[in-house]
Amino acid sequence: MFKSRKHGVFAVDESLIVPVSINKVAIQKDTPEIDEALNTVYQQMKISGNRPRTIESYKYVFNQFKATSSIKFVEDISIDSIYHYLDSLNVSANTKLIRLKTLKAVLSKFFDNGWIHEKFWSNIHIKIDKEVKQGAEEADIITLLSLIDQSTFIGFRDATAVRLMYATGIRIRTLGELRERHIDFENLCLNLDGSTLKNHKFLKLPITEEIAMILRVLVQLNNGIRDHFEVENTHVFITQNGHPMNNTKSSNCAVSKQLHKYSKRYNLKNINAHAIRRGFAKNLLKKGASVTLISKALGHSDLAVTTQYLDLDVEEVATDLRNYL
Missing domain, CATH: 1.10.150 (DNA polymerase; domain 1)
Incomplete structure (x- = not known):
């Protein structure tokens, strides 16, 4: 029974009252699942x-x-x-x-x-004790090159890769994606488009006459191997069967695997693709290059990443600071 506006009493048909279950009301979210x-x-x-x-x-x-x-x-x-x-x-x-x-x-x-x-x-941060990763020294590179048998195609290819990585700082993935069109022999530089780089930006890196000459020889050897196995591609670094190295991921790259073998076989430290790239960065720093320039050369989009490459251990800091006393 309900009261009317005039305080009268009237009957309500209870069959018209629909019960509402609060538990079944859908809650509308402002964001997606x-x-x-x-x-x-x-x-x-x-x-x-x-x-x-x-x-x-x-x-x-x-x-x-x-x-x-x-x-x-x-x-x-x-x-x-x-x-x-x-x-x-x-x-x-x-x-x-x-x-x-x-x-x-x-x-x-x-x-x-x-x-x-x-x-x-x-x-939200996680603090860790960061270990300083060593870069390859020039002496390490010279030792490695002296031990590689460059009379074979694999040995010559690997030695060329080591020289190019240490001279330009390119990643192992970029090495695997390098095509003949990326090499400007006339102007002595690599013209790397976004498809070869992690940050997908164009990068131009200089090379020496010696590096250019070695790359020319490698391209000629590649042509002979591709013709023999009837393989078509323009990759600069290929397998002994003429195929591109990077079919899946960088860790499966033929040169990367070879560097690991050389490191184990000859008991060499700091011989891997990342150490060689770090060595390139530290070598530039020792020659007086600014962090900004090194960052550009490495293709980094963040200077913080570059400073990690250039991280110095305690002895290096003490030695460098002495020069300013």
């Missing part, structure tokens, strides 16, 4: 030129984070959920730092798409 958001982000990464291997590493880490935090929507991600995920990892501090960086990279994409309105993860 994580899976939906991730699919969009991964597609954006693919269009931007990120390698499939890089995207797969993002997927692995974020799927692990989702499973640990049991979060469904983007807006439910919080500092607490990130800390909970990091605490659950039974890995080294270095690995944990890599996982955190991966999370931050994806979350930044969420922020760019407007699904998160504050970069609350910026203040």
Whole structure:
């Protein structure tokens, strides 16, 4: 029974009253589900030129984070959920730092798409004792070249790769992607387009007359091998069967594997593609090049990455500081 406006009493047909269950009311979220958001982000990464291997590493880490935090929507991600995920990892501090960086990279994409309105993860840090990675010294390179049998195609190719990497600082992946069109023999430089570089930007690096001459010989040898095996490509560094080196990932690169063998066989330290690249950077620094110039030569988009390459150990710092006393 209800009262009317005039305080009268009237009857209501109870069959017309529809019960409402509060528990069944759908809650509308302001942001998409994580899976939906991730699919969009991964597609954006693919269009931007990120390698499939890089995207797969993002997927692995974020799927692990989702499973640990049991979060469904983007807006439910919080500092607490990130800390909970990091605490659950039974890995080294270095690995944990890599996982955190991966999370931050994806979350930044969420922020760019407007699904998160504050970069609350910026203040989450993992402190580690960073080990100084040594770069290859010129003496290391000379020793290696003296031990490689350059009378064979593989030996000559490997020696040419070592010389070129130490002279230009290019990555092993770039070495594998190098084509004949990237070499300007007349002007003595490498013209590297975005397809060969990690940051996808054009880079021009000078080479010496000696390097150019050796590259010419290698190209001639390559032509003979490709003709013999009836293989068509214009890669500068190829396998003994005429195929490109980088069929999958850089760690499977033929030259990278050869460097590992030389290091083991001859008991040589700091002989790997990354050490040679670091050696190039440190060599420039010793000759007086600025960090900005070295960063450009390495193809870095962030000076912070370059400073990691140039990290000096305690003895080097003491020696360099003495020159300013």
